[in-house]
Amino acid sequence: RDARSPKLFYPAVGFKSEKLVGRCQIAYRLTTHEKFQEAVEKFRSILLSVALCIVESRQDILESQQLTEICKEYTVGLQMLMAKKKDLAKDDHDIKIFI
Numbered sequence: 001r002d003a004r005s006p007k008l009f010y011p012a013v014g015f016k017s018e019k020l021v022g023r024c025q026i027a028y029r030l031t032t033h034e035k036f037q038e039a040v041e042k043f044r045s046i047l048l049s050v051a052l053c054i055v056e057s058r059q060d061i062l063e064s065q066q067l068t069e070i071c072k073e074y075t076v077g078l079q080m081l082m083a084k085k086k087d088l089a090k091d092d093h094d095i096k097i098f099i
Contacts, residue, residue, distance in 0.1 A: 014054040017063045020046055024067060027074070036078045043071040043078070 023046050030039035050068050055061050 015049050015052055017053055017055070017060050017067065020049055020053060020067055021063070023049075024070065027071075031074070031078065036082050040075055040078045040082075043075045047071045047075070 023042065027039045027042035027046065030036075030042060047068060050064055050071075053060075053064050055064060
């Protein structure tokens with residue numbers, strides 16, 4: 001092997017951005033099927049995997065940055081939605097007890 005080859009410096013477990021985008025599509029589907037906790041776990045997994053993403057061009061870097069932003073926003077938004085639903089369910093339960 002050539003000592004200057006960039007492949008020598010890739011992480012042992014590397015991901016291509018296409019694979020992470022595919023996982024993001026799965027997380028989107030989980031969101032549309034209202035499986036919010038599973039979607040949050042998938043988005044978090046993608047966020048952790050981006051650090052191991054193999055980038056070979058400036059375009060790959062931009063895609064990784066966009067993917068990071070999307071996953072962060074979905075994670076926060078879904079957590080807020082789940083907290084709101086939990087609070088509404090608690091309030092509904094409290095109202096039924098009060099009546």
